[in-house]
Amino acid sequence: MTSPAKAFKMATYQAAGTENILLVTDSYKVTHHMQYPPKTTTVCSYFESRGGKFPTTVFFGLQYIIKRWLVGPVITREKIQEAKELYNLHFGRDNFNEDGWNYILEKHAGYLPLRIRAVPEGTVVPFKNVLFVVENTDPKCFWLTNYFETLLVQVWYPMTVATNSRYQKEIIARYLDETADNLDGLPFKLHDFGFRGSTSVESAGIGGCAHLVNFQGTDTIAGIMTARKYYGCNVAGFSIPAAEHSTITTWGRDGEFEAFKNMLTKFPEGAMACVSDSYDIFNACEKVWGEELKDVIIERGKNGGVLVVRPDSGDPPEIVVKVLESLGKKFGTTENSKGYKMLPSYLRVIQGDGISYEKLEVILINMRKHKWSSDNLTFGSGGALLQRLDRDTQKCAFKCSYSVINGKEVNVFKDPITDPGKKSKKGRLTLEMQDGQYVTVTEGKGDPSKDLLVTVFENGRLLRDYSFDEIRITAEIDLVKNKA
Structure with missing residues (x-):
């Protein structure tokens, strides 16, 4: 029979779990903080449509995810404890980065030390271009960037x-x-x-x-x-x-x-x-x-x-x-x-x-x-x-492109011999307009002053709040724009 104290504790954890950002990830990501090279201080990853059914994509829905999950002090002592107990049961061993999450709680008051730069919502971008970039803003939290891949990739659906x-x-x-x-x-x-x-x-x-x-x-x-x-x-x-x-x-x-x-x-x-x-x-x-x-x-x-x-x-x-x-x-x-x-x-x-x-x-x-x-x-x-859509309709993917390891900048990429279509982009990325066309410039060779990616989130705060009216205007089809 469950004691009143234990029942209260379980109810508290259940209530926290409905909004526990530590639990909104794939299981294997809980172990990734132990897998990066020693002295890694920066991990930068990007999201794109690698191809798919339609030659362009309407970028939409990231603001929903940010407001729903990331804004504010989303890390609490109770959520850390809940995650630790669950993951210990889930893995049968202690893989959980309790020290890392406690550091975010104590150093950043529970605000996530991340920066997200993205194209304005409603923008119509040809596939194979960067749509948003994520990186940690605290060198001790390099592992945080890809911890949120699971959640952030869900922008594939509204998009x-x-x-x-x-x-x-x-x-x-x-x-x-x-x-x-x-x-x-x-x-x-x-x-x-x-x-x-x-x-x-x-x-x-x-x-x-x-x-x-x-x-x-x-x-x-x-x-x-x-x-x-x-x-x-x-x-x-x-x-x-x-x-x-x-x-x-x-x-x-x-x-x-x-x-x-x-x-x-x-x-x-x-x-x-x-x-x-x-x-x-x-x-x-x-x-x-x-x-x-x-x-x-x-x-x-x-x-x-x-x-x-x-x-x-x-x-x-x-x-x-x-x-x-x-x-x-x-x-x-x-x-x-x-x-x-x-x-x-x-x-x-x-x-x-x-x-x-x-x-x-x-x-x-x-x-x-x-x-x-x-x-x-x-x-x-x-x-x-x-409903008759999935992540592969537009072949959406989130990949690491850049890191800093032991003070050295590293262009990161994958290039599988069995599937050239999955080759990822290298280095720091910018999205620029060249001769009237969107172009993703890789390996840090772009011009930051021409970068179309906007910082929308930084250190737990929403920096750009798009209205639905402006998104509709941005996404409008050319025929209507030309008739206006």
Whole structure:
């Protein structure tokens, strides 16, 4: 039976462990302080995308990690004790650097003696370039730099979501530019449906926030909250009332008309989305929406109301065009300035099933082929937006490039004969703009005055706090910038 004193001690450690930075690392890193050469005083490492699916990356999410984990006096006596006890059990021996952590507690009052320099968040950088650099600021804490590789490399996730989202934005913008009168609707053309498909509430928050760098439509409230807490954005994303199948099918098959009418009357103004494929999407479009409720839809439109019809099954490129044709037959169409068909302003379609970077353009191509403007359609994306990604999507890696050992500067690198793609960069690094292109200058040969890396964190303090608005501006696609 657990004594009250032991139970209290366990509860204290459990509470500390939820925020214990000493435990946010890979096991083997706990032993690395014993593995560096004698008289090592500096270890400098960098993070990059070594290649991958997309030729450029949107750098985003480091500020979240820094604010969440690194800012302030994050080392305490209780956390050191908790880590020591856990690691002794974990390894079956004492590998823990208790003296090193106590030194940070006593010498630096629990603030981490590290410096992080990074490209501004939202910057779009071609792969194989340095994105951030980490080094210790106290020679006795050389082992600290790579202790945090595990945590810092997790920037791969928001960075990759933001990159994937931005490339989809480029596709949508191109087709809008070709088939629509303007790009006004672009910020809401890719809606985040990914909350339920994420691995956790935290990952939904990080990924959902990353998507909002490029768009403003989301149903992932966790993403809005992450942008609010870590990037100072009051409301980063917006949504509309929308039906799910349960709110339609509970009326019964014979009650579909009443279910649809209920949506129109309960939400008499603004945009409202209604899933319409519970039974027969074409009957829903042509008979229920197009005949039985047509006058209500038109009247609602006079007050600025917009009905957004949502198919949710079938082959997306085919279904989208068929739904547009069905609605167009009943409500009529106009031809825009580019010669493409438009539904009335009170009627639109959202395709939220099967949307990914690969599928999205196929749908838009088929719409163009049938002379439908892409402005009639909004996309919703879930798993493919926030979940169908991993660290190798952009081949993200964190490697040591420079150290000082016994007073001597050493350019550090790896160059495996079995995989040249994993060759790492040497020496001190700068990211510079040369002839309009990003270039990583290695071996300390760069010009510090031209270095685009900004010191964002030093000795436990955040030195640069990026707002969400400025990140969005930095990450904006060229087509929008050129139209502005």
